[in-house]
Amino acid sequence: MATLGLQAAHAQQIGLDSAIRASAENLSGNIRSGSSVAVLAMESSSDRMSDYLINETIVAMIGMQDGRGFTMVTRTQLDHLLGELDFNMSGYVSDETAQRIGHFIGAQYVVIGTFEPLADFFRFRAQLIEVETAVIHAIHTADVQRDPLVAALLAEADADTAMAMVQLTFNHFSGFERFGTLALNFVVPGLGSFLIMNDTFGGVLQSIIGIPGLTLMIMGLYRMATPVYFQPGEIDWDLIMLTGGGVIYSISVFVNLSRSHTYMRNAPTPRVRAPSLPEQWNIAVSPASGGDFGKVSFTHTLRF
DSSP: HHHHHHHHHHEEOOOHHHHHHHHHHHTTTTTTOOOOOEEEEEEOOOOOHHHHHHHHHHHHHHHHHHHHOEEEEEEEHHHHHHHTTTTOOOOOOHHHHHHHHHHHHOOOEEEEEEEEEEETTEEEEEEETTTTTEEEEEEEEEEEEEEEEHHHTTTTHHHHHHHHHHHHHHHOOOOOHHHHHHHHHHTTTTIIIIIIIIHHHHHHHHHHHHHHHHHHHHHHHHHHHHHOOTTTTTOOOOHHHHHHHHHHHHHHHHHHHHHHHOOOOOOOOOOOOOOOOOOOOOOOOOTTTOOOOOOOOOOOOOOO
């Protein structure tokens, strides 16, 4: 029974192209004749996957439009129209946003979807929204198997994930490194921070506080081990040095415990290309012959 159940579960998973065709077939059956349809966005972790889903959905629906009596907005037309909105077709799009964009491009229906990982397969979901009423006329869901095509389209996302893991490893220290730093700082304040963590601030702080404190403690213990006869009323400098050095060194120990446990590597600062400011406008507005300025407005958009 377990074997049959496993085979049935795998049988429900289909290839990516099959899922797209099935989705296009389902959505196309809910479009009124004479309508215009636009595939707006497919959310995915990879831009390549999003572009593939959009393009193949358009191609699949174009193959069905003759029999259904609707027209498709091509990708070239979409890029031209949505370029004026600076709209990212691979990102998340809400139903309300899809409706507004549909009004802008003059489509009666818009298609949006998602492609997300679930366990050992992917869930592809597409929905058809009527622009005028914002009603969802159809939703199609398919479980897509992991195959070479999906792996190739998601390679970009996998590379980003690997880079994020490298960054995480770069920022964090292992337990062994933190314990080694802690132990070396007990022997020589600041030594472990300098050698293992490259923590300049923590190392300098512990050196300034801990080395004088440790020195006073050692001198006090040495003098107390040496027989000295005190005269009545004479100050016991040995005890003062030992106590004072212990108090100062304890502050260094607290810094060592805290810094060794919480310090993170300084990640490299990403290079950011700063936008240059626009040239100063030199504009004169003259009134019309009747002395009326009318409505004047200026706008400037800076993209970087």
